[in-house]
Amino acid sequence: MGLLKHSDVYWSFIGQCTQCGYCTGACTSLTNNDITLGGIARALLAAERKASTLEELRDNIMADESLVNAVRGCFFCTSCKNTCFAHNDVCDLIYHARVDFLNLGLIPREAYSSVMVDEEWDIFTAYRAIHGIGYADLTRHRAQEGAEAATDCDVAFFPGCSLAAYGPELTREIFETIDGFSEKATMLDSCCGSSLKSAGFFERAEALCDRNAVEIEQSGAKRLVCVCPGCANDMKAALSARGLDIEVVSLSAFLSENGFTPKRPLPETPLVFSKSCQDRDGRYLEETCGALGVDPETPAIFRGCCGAGGAVSAFAPERQAAQADSKLSFVPDGATVVSMCPTCTYTYAYRLMESPRDIQSKHYAELLFENQFDWDLTFAQLGGMWCGEYGAWLAQVFA
Amino acid sequence: MTEQTVAIVGFGTAGVNAAIALRGAGYEGRIVAITRGPAVPYSPILTSYYAGGQKSFEECFPWTAEEIDCLNVDIIEHCEVDSIDVNARCLRTSRGDFAYDKCLIATGSDPVTRGFPQVEGFEPLTLRSMEDAERLKRVAEDPACKRVLVSGASMVALKTLEACVLRGLEVTLVGMMPHVLDMNALPVAAERFERGLSNMGVALKLGTTIASVEVISDAEGFEGRRLEVTFANGDVERFDHISVAHGMRSNLGFIPQGALEIDRALLVDPYMRTSDPHVYAAGDVAQALELISGERSIVGIWKNAAVQGACAGRAIVYELASREIPESFAYVGSISTNTIVVGDLLFISAGTIKLTDARRVEVREDDDMLVAHIYEGSRLVGFNLVCDNTSARGVAYDTGGMLTIRIIGGLAGARP
Numbered sequence: 001m002g003l004l005k006h007s008d009v010y011w012s013f014i015g016q017c018t019q020c021g022y023c024t025g026a027c028t029s030l031t032n033n034d035i036t037l038g039g040i041a042r043a044l045l046a047a048e049r050k051a052s053t054l055e056e057l058r059d060n061i062m063a064d065e066s067l068v069n070a071v072r073g074c075f076f077c078t079s080c081k082n083t084c085f086a087h088n089d090v091c092d093l094i095y096h097a098r099v100d101f102l103n104l105g106l107i108p109r110e111a112y113s114s115v116m117v118d119e120e121w122d123i124f125t126a127y128r129a130i131h132g133i134g135y136a137d138l139t140r141h142r143a144q145e146g147a148e149a150a151t152d153c154d155v156a157f158f159p160g161c162s163l164a165a166y167g168p169e170l171t172r173e174i175f176e177t178i179d180g181f182s183e184k185a186t187m188l189d190s191c192c193g194s195s196l197k198s199a200g201f202f203e204r205a206e207a208l209c210d211r212n213a214v215e216i217e218q219s220g221a222k223r224l225v226c227v228c229p230g231c232a233n234d235m236k237a238a239l240s241a242r243g244l245d246i247e248v249v250s251l252s253a254f255l256s257e258n259g260f261t262p263k264r265p266l267p268e269t270p271l272v273f274s275k276s277c278q279d280r281d282g283r284y285l286e287e288t289c290g291a292l293g294v295d296p297e298t299p300a301i302f303r304g305c306c307g308a309g310g311a312v313s314a315f316a317p318e319r320q321a322a323q324a325d326s327k328l329s330f331v332p333d334g335a336t337v338v339s340m341c342p343t344c345t346y347t348y349a350y351r352l353m354e355s356p357r358d359i360q361s362k363h364y365a366e367l368l369f370e371n372q373f374d375w376d377l378t379f380a381q382l383g384g385m386w387c388g389e390y391g392a393w394l395a396q397v398f399a
Numbered sequence: 400m401t402e403q404t405v406a407i408v409g410f411g412t413a414g415v416n417a418a419i420a421l422r423g424a425g426y427e428g429r430i431v432a433i434t435r436g437p438a439v440p441y442s443p444i445l446t447s448y449y450a451g452g453q454k455s456f457e458e459c460f461p462w463t464a465e466e467i468d469c470l471n472v473d474i475i476e477h478c479e480v481d482s483i484d485v486n487a488r489c490l491r492t493s494r495g496d497f498a499y500d501k502c503l504i505a506t507g508s509d510p511v512t513r514g515f516p517q518v519e520g521f522e523p524l525t526l527r528s529m530e531d532a533e534r535l536k537r538v539a540e541d542p543a544c545k546r547v548l549v550s551g552a553s554m555v556a557l558k559t560l561e562a563c564v565l566r567g568l569e570v571t572l573v574g575m576m577p578h579v580l581d582m583n584a585l586p587v588a589a590e591r592f593e594r595g596l597s598n599m600g601v602a603l604k605l606g607t608t609i610a611s612v613e614v615i616s617d618a619e620g621f622e623g624r625r626l627e628v629t630f631a632n633g634d635v636e637r638f639d640h641i642s643v644a645h646g647m648r649s650n651l652g653f654i655p656q657g658a659l660e661i662d663r664a665l666l667v668d669p670y671m672r673t674s675d676p677h678v679y680a681a682g683d684v685a686q687a688l689e690l691i692s693g694e695r696s697i698v699g700i701w702k703n704a705a706v707q708g709a710c711a712g713r714a715i716v717y718e719l720a721s722r723e724i725p726e727s728f729a730y731v732g733s734i735s736t737n738t739i740v741v742g743d744l745l746f747i748s749a750g751t752i753k754l755t756d757a758r759r760v761e762v763r764e765d766d767d768m769l770v771a772h773i774y775e776g777s778r779l780v781g782f783n784l785v786c787d788n789t790s791a792r793g794v795a796y797d798t799g800g801m802l803t804i805r806i807i808g809g810l811a812g813a814r815p
């Protein structure tokens with residue numbers, strides 16, 4: 001083994017990359033840095049070859065600005081993979097590069113301290129604690145005061161951290177609906193670990209997902225209902241790795257198969273759907289259109305990352321903003337942008353607050369249910385957390 | 400203990416990936432690669448970009464000399480293997496014999512010109528090697544060369560056509576089948592692709608072949624001559640040059656009859672082992688698992704060569720150490736995937752286009768894009784996508800990726 005922990009991954013990647021350069025044209029990060037995916041692997045190995053100590057390796061990598069920017073500026077949207085005729089696995093490459101960067105001390109850990117979602121406190125749990133948002137009554141598979149852990153649940157609901165933190169009423173309404181369509185439902189209010197993976201804490205992310213899988217198994221659930229395609233992907237992988245026969249279904253598919261009727265009419269404004277980059281095979285969007293009663297062939301759709309992927313905001317917040325703006329440029333004024341992942345909804349809402357336009361940012365669940373996100377309130381509360389009575393505590397926890 | 404030797408015959412995509420896998424798995428013995436090409440291999444995929452002027456010569460080499468050096472391979476370049484003696488575990492070459500403990504055959508494939516009439520004093524262009532690309536480039540750059548005939552309508556023929564279009568040549572494509580891309584495209588997709596070719600000025604002569612070629616002296620023609628082509632349908636036209644791509648053929652000529660089990664190529668097991676336990680095969684010479692049919696076939700694409708080479712390399716390390724090869728090292732199989740861009744025309748396909756009673760086609764077409772889906776029951780088993788590359792680029796690639804994942808997802812779901 002060389003100085004890089006994952007040089008085998010880079011070797012394997014350059015073996016499979018023709019250096020045709022198509023990926024570069026598909027990605028703003030690669031274009032801005034004039035590098036291909038294979039070029040990233042090649043540059044890492046070249047930096048390793050020229051170094052005899054870890055310090056030299058660090059210096060060699062840091063001297064290659066394109067390499068650093070490309071590794072840290074990746075949204076994990078897989079546009080490049082779609083363009084690659086060999087379908088080379090970009091996420092695998094960048095994840096491992098970030099792990100190596102972390103090991104070499106090239107990524108300051110404090111940049112990600114608020115999204116270490118496997119620790120007691122992260123931005124979501126802190127927000128929920130400060131604002132009294134809890135789901136002890138819905139997490140039936142966990143022992144509660146006066147109630148034993150349920151092991152006879154048939155369905156588990158996985159809202160994901162953004163929905164559970166910023167849409168508590170919506171979360172409860174969805175749970176009640178799922179519960180009504182099942183024998184006994186339970187809810188997991190933890191995270192799928194995507195932010196850990198983005199930061200380069202790959203093993204911790206997998207361990208977190210595995211803990212979720214164990215919880216689901218213990219609950220007895222045979223189906224896991226996910227709101228977000230990213231959570232669904234990660235949980236599918238974790239359940240499969242454990243050899244568990246638990247089906248992962250999208251909320252939309254679950255609702256449709258149970259004859260659910262949307263609780264509110266569709267907005268009269270034009271709808272523009274944001275196909276999540278995590279929705280790799282497009283089924284989430286298709287199933288959501290089905291649940292909303294929209295022909296999947298007719299609505300306006302734009303694709304690609306909202307800017308929240310890959311923890312890029314911790315490295316280059318202006319890139320996140322630019323990415324969100326580039327996606328919102330597909331949305332005409334007066335329209336509603338409908339996203340599949342609550343974090344995308346958050347990101348677009350935040351960008352529209354910073355740079356107002358006559359566009360609504362809605363999660364598809366908001367078009368199906370009564371309760372809505374209140375982004376004005378959420379952003380005010382998120383901002384206020386740092387200077388109010390909890391400010392000092394937060395600053396210490398996330399130092 | 401004598402040092403073990405792994406011999407790699409052919410040092411292209413599969414061979415390099417085998418060497419990477421061997422070293423990556425900790426193999427410290429000798430690796431000898433015997434290749435008729437250069438020590439640092441080029442990518443056959445990029446040759447048309449070079450001929451078309453999109454890539455420089457240097458950009459056609461996916462690996463640097465320094466990277467190849469890291470693999471510590473004894474490379475016998477520009478050397479043909481005359482034969483393999485599987486009993487003696489030896490490769491016979493003009494530069495002597497090379498003994499091996501394990502051998503990987505990764506000799507790739509060459510374009511076929513079968514069916515093209517013999518013409519005295521004229522050698523048609525082909526496109527595979529850098530030498531081929533160099534020749535095509537020289538021809539295309541020569542101002543005296545204005546009209547080129549491309550014979551064949553496969554992916555390789557279209558890559559040649561792409562290079563000629565990029566060079567601004569007047570191109571005619573002749574193919575014996577009624578449509579282009581008959582191995583990859585449904586007629587409905589091929590027709591749209593053909594309309595796109597016609598719109599960019601490519602003349603199509605489909606359903607016919609070249610019957611004869613006569614070299615006519617012409618001082619104003621390319622190299623002082625013109626080629627008068629008589630087609631099977633009776634048409635007669637003159638061209639400055641002709642490129643021929645009538646399919647590909649695996650390079651297996653050095654294997655004595657009966658030495659290894661061959662169907663259309665070398666039949667391999669999930670660890671890329673041939674019928675001889677010490678000989679492996681990968682890439683265009685290997686007939687390995689194709690997932691949709693469930694049968695062994697040649698899926699001659701770059702990615703497969705790379706993955707199969709790596710798979711063979713890992714397996715060899717275990718076998719040399721007399722250890723059981725982990726099941727996770729097995730080749731998982733592949734589906735056919737193809738992408739080609741000609742001018743502003745993009746074609747993406749994956750899976751199969753073979754229609755059976757159990758399969759149906761659904762076509763969605765608008766001004767921007769045509770997508771033909773091939774279903775077996777509710778399972779997607781193939782698709783064709785044709786569009787204008789500029790107007791639909793992002794959507795097209797996303798759709799192509801999405802549908803490819805659906806095909807593979809359907810396969811995974813169908814397995815126990």
